[in-house]
Amino acid sequence: MKNPLRPLVFAGLCVVLAAGCHKKEEPAAEVARDAESKLPAQEQVAPAPKTDATGAPVVATATVNANEKDAYEAWFKKYHLDLNDPKMLDADPDGDGFTNREEFLANTDPLDPTSHPPLTDPAKALRLKEYNEARLPITLENIEGEKARLKRTDGEGKVETVKQGDTLRGLPLKVLKIEARQDIDKNGEHVDLSQVTLEDSSTKEKYVLTGNLPAKTSASYAVLETNDGKAVLKVHHGDVFTWPTEGGTNYKVIDMSQDQVVIQQMDNKKMWTIPRP
Known part of the structure; x- marks a missing residue:
């Protein structure tokens, strides 16, 4: 004898299957919107502009x-x-x-x-056009006790031995301090950190000589320009200037090199790097 409920069960099963198929065929956009609604607010798509x-x-x-x-x-x-x-x-x-x-x-x-x-970002508005570095014509060769051996770089490479208080021959530079220092780097190697501090008697500017490296002088300068080329500005280390296209905001030159100039915004102390293109 046939079960009279079988047709009803079969019909119900078809309805369930049809509903499932319909759900799988839901448009991709609806699925995407549903998924996006579950994302954090900051990751959801904003309204059309x-x-x-x-x-x-x-x-x-x-x-x-x-x-x-x-x-x-x-x-x-x-x-x-x-x-x-x-x-x-x-x-x-x-x-x-x-x-x-x-x-x-x-x-x-x-x-x-x-x-x-x-223009709210000087790193975008300005670029380094030119850099000219002026150096002292002398380097530190080594320190022996209370004396230092300084080598001239503007001639035949003569070496002059000086002590604290001496003035270098032919230069307005007085020896303020001689300091022999040694340290150990991360690899356990000894590093010579000895230095000699000099003072220019005419400008009172101070320089520090370290291991065979030339010291930059205040005559070093950089030329900055706006990206549209309409404004050009020459700056030295330590200068405070106003961005040519933005009045009222002051910046100080912190460092200069062939590749970039680092400046600091005076009101909020934020650092900016002006690159060479």
Whole structure:
């Protein structure tokens, strides 16, 4: 005898299977939105940005997210940038120190160096154009007791033995201090940290000579310029200057080399590095 409930059980099973299949066929977008809703707030996609009459983006976020895709593509097409180049977003075709991403967010022209986001970072607005290093014409050869042997580098390499209080022959440099020092590095090797302190009698500037290394003088200088080339500034070590394109903010030159100039913002003590391109 046939079981009269079998058709009902079979029909119920079909309904369950159909429901499961329907759930698997849920659109990918719905699945993505559901997954994203479970992420921390800072990792979720922000709302789509507003655009102006030309279709250009008016956004203030720090990244280009999924909902900004249309505005992003329209902006790239407007400036004839290659949408297929994955590196284009971080490129800087006009060389003004700002990437296409930053120009997009500020709605500025990525092909015009005079059109760029607000200049709030001197490391982006300035670059090292030139560096000239002036050195003392003398180095420390070694220290023997209370005397030091100093070698001239501006002639035949003559060596002069001096003690504290002596003035170097032919130079306005007085020996203020002779200090013999030894230390051990991380490899257990002995390191000579001996030094001689000199003073320029005319400028009262002090210099420290260490193991065969020349000392830089205050005549060393760097030339900084804005990325658009409109402003140029010559600075020395220790100088305090105002950024040419931003009045009211003072910076002090902390260090200089062939590759970069390190400056410190005076009001908040923040350090910035100005690189050579």
